Structures are given as structure tokens and as C-alpha cells.
Amino acid sequence: MKAHTRSLVACLVLGASLAAAREPDRVAPESAPSSGDVAAAAEPGERLEVKGVVYASDGRTPIPKASLYVYQTDAKGLYRPDDPMGNRNPRLMVLLRTDAAGRYAYRTIRPASYPGTNVPQHIHYEVTAAGHGARIFEIVFDQDPLVTAEIRSQATQPDSIYSIRRIEKGASGVGLLTQDVILGR
Numbered sequence: 699m700k701a702h703t704r705s706l707v708a709c710l711v712l713g714a715s716l717a718a719a720r721e722p723d724r725v726a727p728e729s730a731p732s733s734g735d736v737a738a739a740a741e742p743g744e745r746l747e748v749k750g751v752v753y754a755s756d757g758r759t760p761i762p763k764a765s766l767y768v769y770q771t772d773a774k775g776l777y778r779p780d781d782p783m784g785n786r787n788p789r790l791m792v793l794l795r796t797d798a799a800g801r802y803a804y805r806t807i808r809p810a811s812y813p814g815t816n817v818p819q820h821i822h823y824e825v826t827a828a829g830h831g832a833r834i835f836e837i838v839f840d841q842d843p844l845v846t847a848e849i850r851s852q853a854t855q856p857d858s859i860y861s862i863r864r865i866e867k868g869a870s871g872v873g874l875l876t877q878d879v880i881l882g883r
Contacts, residue, residue, distance in 0.1 A: 746865065
């Protein structure tokens with residue numbers, strides 16, 4: 699191998715290693731909890747509690763130990779103050795593993811839209827489990843006026859990138875959502 703080719707390969711490997719070091723792992727460790735916080739209690743914004751079950755492709759069989767990577771913007775619509783569109787290394791995120799009954803839960807805030815855009819408020823999901831197809835999508839909120847008729851139509855399709863959820867008010871005033879996930883084969 700010529701010297702300049704070796705240098706190029708070394709730079710590419712180093713660059714990939716540095717990029718990987720900056721990005722969070724998108725698969726939860728086996729020991730990850732089934733519930734956690736995307737946004738700490740002190741994070742400004744409307745509080746939300748999200749729960750759900752991850753199911754196999756039949757929509758009935760819960761999947762224990764499924765990995766969930768959940769991330770979002772803050773109440774200003776920023777992934778990070780130093781990198782507003784830095785969704786590769788978001789400040790508000792959590793890695794979870796479903797419990798023995800396939801359940802998960804997390805606490806967060808309602809994210810804002812990206813500043814100066816018509817992109818609906820959303821929470822990103824990446825869900826995986828051994829022996830099942832991955833599911834990548836985002837929750838958008840039924841009450842958000844930026845959810846268009848086109849998004850609503852797309853959300854009705856199997857494996858859509860959108861899941862429209864209605865926020866219900868809990869007794870304490872916290873918003874409550876249920877988001878079940880069906881993985882493919």
C-alpha cells in the first residue's frame with residue numbers, strides 16, 4: 699500500500715473513531731433500566747410522562763429486553779445550546795431496555811419545534827430487539843397545529859415515520875402519553 703493511501707486510510711479510521719466518540723450509543727446496554735428521564739425534573743417545559751409496550755410483529759407478544767433510544771429537543775427547539783441541530787449527540791436523551799413484560803416508561807418535557815421552521819414538535823425513537831426488525835419513528839402531537847394533513851395521512855400507513863399521539867392531562871397536571879411499538883420481523 700502506498701504511503702498516501704495508508705495516510706488516507708488512517709485519517710478515515712481516526713475520523714470515524716472521533717465521530718463515534720462524540721455520538722451516543724444508540725443501543726441500550728443490557729443492564730439499562732426500563733424507565734428513566736429524558737429531561738430532568740429541573741428542565742424548563744411542560745412535563746410529560748410516556749409509557750408503552752414493545753411488541754413483536756403480531757402486535758400481541760411483548761418483547762422483553764428491547765432497546766429504546768429516545769431523544770428530542772428542549773423547550774426552545776434546540777438539541778444542544780452549542781449545536782442547535784446537533785441531533786447526533788442530543789442533550790435530552792435516554793437509553794432503556796423493556797422489562798419482562800415488554801414495558802418501558804420515561805419522563806420528559808414537551809419539545810419545541812425547531813426555531814423558525816414549520817416542523818412539528820416531536821420525540822425521536824429508535825427501537826431494536828434481537829431477532830426483530832428495527833423501528834425508527836417520531837411521536838408528533840395531535841394538538842400541534844404544525845401537524846399537517848399530509849403527516850396525518852402518512853401516520854396511518856404501516857411503519858410510518860410518524861406516530862400521532864394525544865396528550866392527556868393527568869391528575870397532577872402532567873401530560874400523559876402512551877406509545878406502544880410493534881417491531882417487524
